[in-house]
Amino acid sequence: MCRKYDSDIIHLSALGNSIIILDSVKAASDLLEKRSSLYSSRPNQLCLNELVGYVIDVGSHSYNTAQRRHMEISAKNTYKRNLPTDRLEYVSIYKHNGENLLSISRWTTVLITDITYGIQGEEAQPFIKTAIEAVETITIATTPGAFAVDQISILKYVPEWFPGAGFKRKAREWNLLRTKMTEDPFRVTKERMAAGTATPSLASIALEKMDLTKDIAQQEELIKAASVTAHIGGTDTIVVTIASFILAMLMNPDIQTRAQLELDRVLAPGDLPTFSLEPDLPYIQAIIRRHQPVVPLCFPHLVTEDDVYSGYLIPKNSIIMPNVWSILHNEEDYPDPYEFNPSRFLDANGRIDPSVKDIGPAFGFGRRTCPGKELAMASLWIRIASILTCYKIEPEIDEHGNLAERKAEWYPGLTMFNHPLPFKCRFIPRSKDIEASLDMKFT
Structure with a gap:
């Protein structure tokens, strides 16, 4: 539509909602930044x-004081320099075991559980199933048009037994799953900190930095929300990218x-x-920069006041959606963008x-x-470089x-996520040295 009307900003209306699509990095930067x-x-x-x-989790809530603090906690405590690089390298290779190197979901949840809560290796297993199931529910809940209640808010008052109210039963079950995923690993981190056995993680670092002169319970709730957001956000996105x-x-x-020649x-x-x-290894860095965005339509923003841009009135409470797919396939920035x-x-x-x-x-x-x-980006780099070092990826x-x-x-x-359909391939160890270090057989 943006190409048809030769515009990098278009307006749609659906069920009374005003929706603005931004189709260029300039328009997105001018407004959102x-x-x-x-x-x-x-x-x-x-x-x-x-x-x-998910009231203050998963980046889906309004921008307020709690959200600003939430973002600050995440940003300060997830930088690579705040966690020893050998931890990232160790978890990424996972003891050089080939099965885990190629088990994308398993590796990702082990990595994210370690980085977020300091729960490592086999100890992370009880939390993996819960995290994967929770991410699946969030994917369903955020799929456009999945639940009419998102457009017709009065439906939230419909009782569970009412015909067509299956979404209420699902939401109740998903709420229990959210609670388990939010509380259990956070409690483990706190227990280990009290025992002096905790390893550095987003949660432990943030808890250590709490201001003891302010409301401790409130600070802990924000840290807990930031932790579960990182846990969720780093799971499916990395799996899809790998x-x-x-x-x-x-x-x-x-x-x-x-x-592989560069490696x-x-x-x-x-x-x-x-x-x-x-x-x-710049070519490995370049591979990671491929413009196949995991989230083709950026998570929506909301404008809180009437605004005017390029002669257009943007009404208050309009939903603003940057078309990331189109931005990263702009022919002026990337000649032959689909190659x-x-x-x-x-x-x-x-x-x-x-x-x-x-x-x-x-x-x-x-x-x-x-x-x-x-x-x-650090997690993707070490993972992709490791796979290419160890294996040649061939057709079945x-x-x-x-x-x-x-x-x-x-x-x-x-x-919500742009992902390939299931496909088959073979992973062939590239050398006897690699095959011996991986310590497993392939069929």
Whole structure:
């Protein structure tokens, strides 16, 4: 529609809601960053916020004092420099065990549980199932049009037994799951801090920094909310990104080969990548910058006052949605934008080209930018570099002994996350040294 009407800002109306779509990084920056005092709130997602109970969690709430403190806690305590890099490297490889290196959901939840609560390795297992189930419920609850109550608020008063009120029963069950995911790991962190056995984590660092002259209970609730938000936000997004990366390597063997040649030039046989080598591996950095956004439509903002932009009146309480997919596929910024071409991010000397726009819009805008961006990028870098060091990603072999067709298909529906449909591939250890260190057999 933006192309049809040759505009980077269009207005839609649905069930009385005023919806503004922003189709360029300029429009998104002008409004969400330069006028952030007006555009930093969120529309009320009634099912998720009121019925399920994510009142100050998952970045879905209004921008107020609690939200500002929540973002501050997350931002200050999830930077890579606040957590030893060997922890990230250790958890990412997970004892160099091949099964865990390739178990994307398992690795991600182990990593996020460690970073958020300091609960490591096998100790994290009881919390993994709960986290994955909770993320699935949030994905469902935030799918546009999934629940009529988000558009017709009076439905929240309908009793559970009433025909068509299945959403109320789901919300009650999901609320119990949210409570379990929020309270249990946080309690473990506090118990370990009291016993002197806690390891550095978002929760423990924030608890140590509490102002003892102010309301302790209130501060703990904010830390708890920030922790569960990081736990949720870092789970599905990283899983989807890693799955997309694996599919990209399957579909682009020449790019995979080039990346592995770069790794082989830098690493000794049998070694695995570390963060100290990141500057020497620019092509790996470029692969991570591929513009396949996990969230194609940025989480919606809400304008809290009437505003005027480029001659257009933007009414108060309009829902503002940056079209991140379109922004990261802008032909002026990225020639041939639908081609997977990591080299577009490199200069003539093979280093990262600072003049090429990075994937910043994928992490949001203004005061609602993801506070865990630095940690997410570090996690992706060490994970992707490790997989490429250890394995060659190849198609499956069909029943006739031939390589199966390379095929990439993406989920066709409108959901919060942009993810590929299930696909098959083979992970072939790249050397005897790697195979021995992984200590497992493959079929």
